[in-house]
Amino acid sequence: MIQSENAATAGMAPGTLQGRVVMVTGAGRGIGRAVAAACAAHGATVALVGRSPERLAEAYDAIVDAGGAEPAAIPVDLAKATDADFHSLAQLVRKELGRMDALVHCAAHFTPLAPLRDQTLEQWMAHLRVNLAAPFALTRACLPMLSASPNGHVIFTSETHAEHPAAYWGAFAVSKSGLSTLATIWNDECERAGRPRFHVMVPGPVASPQRAQSHPAEDRSSLPSADAVAKRYVNILGEATTP
Numbered sequence: 001m002i003q004s005e006n007a008a009t010a011g012m013a014p015g016t017l018q019g020r021v022v023m024v025t026g027a028g029r030g031i032g033r034a035v036a037a038a039c040a041a042h043g044a045t046v047a048l049v050g051r052s053p054e055r056l057a058e059a060y061d062a063i064v065d066a067g068g069a070e071p072a073a074i075p076v077d078l079a080k081a082t083d084a085d086f087h088s089l090a091q092l093v094r095k096e097l098g099r100m101d102a103l104v105h106c107a108a109h110f111t112p113l114a115p116l117r118d119q120t121l122e123q124w125m126a127h128l129r130v131n132l133a134a135p136f137a138l139t140r141a142c143l144p145m146l147s148a149s150p151n152g153h154v155i156f157t158s159e160t161h162a163e164h165p166a167a168y169w170g171a172f173a174v175s176k177s178g179l180s181t182l183a184t185i186w187n188d189e190c191e192r193a194g195r196p197r198f199h200v201m202v203p204g205p206v207a208s209p210q211r212a213q214s215h216p217a218e219d220r221s222s223l224p225s226a227d228a229v230a231k232r233y234v235n236i237l238g239e240a241t242t243p
């Protein structure tokens with residue numbers, strides 16, 4: 001279930017996601033934006049979810065300019081959204097796009113690395129809310145549509161230090177570590193239906209705004225691009241879930 005840094009990166013045919021609706025969080029920049037663009041390039045209609053309306057508009061324009069299907073752009077602050085907000089969001093997608101076949105969680109809250117003794121309760125709650133509780137609540141709100149899809153997939157994006165914890169990764173690593181447990185429980189609960197399928201992607205180092213925060217002194221020119229890692233997400237979404 002966990003896709004590590006060494007996961008296969010073979011390409012999918014351009015029409016692999018034709019006719020499917022894929023929601024992507026964190027779609028305004030970095031890996032989320034690249035995943036949304038890759039899904040659109042493979043034929044999907046994408047629902048772009050992010051905090052900044054300006055960044056979502058840029059992602060929207062890039063997809064339309066590249067010839068992709070017109071996306072939906074939905075600004076949401078995952079640190080503040082309630083169950084009611086997530087249900088409204090799901091209803092909006094149902095009304096505007098008619099279905100949802102996949103949900104890809106890329107949004108993440110990150111603050112500079114620090115020893116646990118210097119991390120506050122407020123910082124912990126923000127990490128837990130955006131990186132773990134919001135992915136749960138948004139997925140739960142979208143589950144009826146995802147379960148109805150013959151190709152339902154949910155991908156949570158985790159982090160190397162969630163599986164290999166180390167000093168200073170504190171709240172960020174702890175919040176991400178819950179995602180594999182969440183995916184396992186949900187796969188177990190959906191086993192009889194066989195769908196949606198829940199996955200955890202660990203992208204490994206990727207040249208993105210978050211990487212500049214976590215590794216400020218690093219030369220990022222040799223790191224894989226967000227576009228390269230996006231192919232790995234498309235590979236999962238292209239897998240059939242119908243037995």
Ligand SMILES: NC(=O)c1ccc[n+]([C@@H]2O[C@H](COP(=O)([O-])OP(=O)(O)OC[C@H]3O[C@@H](n4cnc5c(N)ncnc54)[C@H](OP(=O)(O)O)[C@@H]3O)[C@@H](O)[C@H]2O)c1
Binds near residue numbers: 029211
């Ligand atoms: N880059 C890496 O090397 C790396 C390695 C391992 C795992 N990852 C994981 O991969 C995923 C994508 O990372 P990235 O490098 O692309 O990060 P990024 O460039 O920093 O993008 C993070 C995204 O999360 C969104 N976001 C943050 N807080 C939010 C909130 N409260 N509500 C809604 N959206 C919010 C941001 O939206 P706005 O732009 O609107 O603020 C942004 O689009 C993350 O889950 C990250 O932990 C990345």
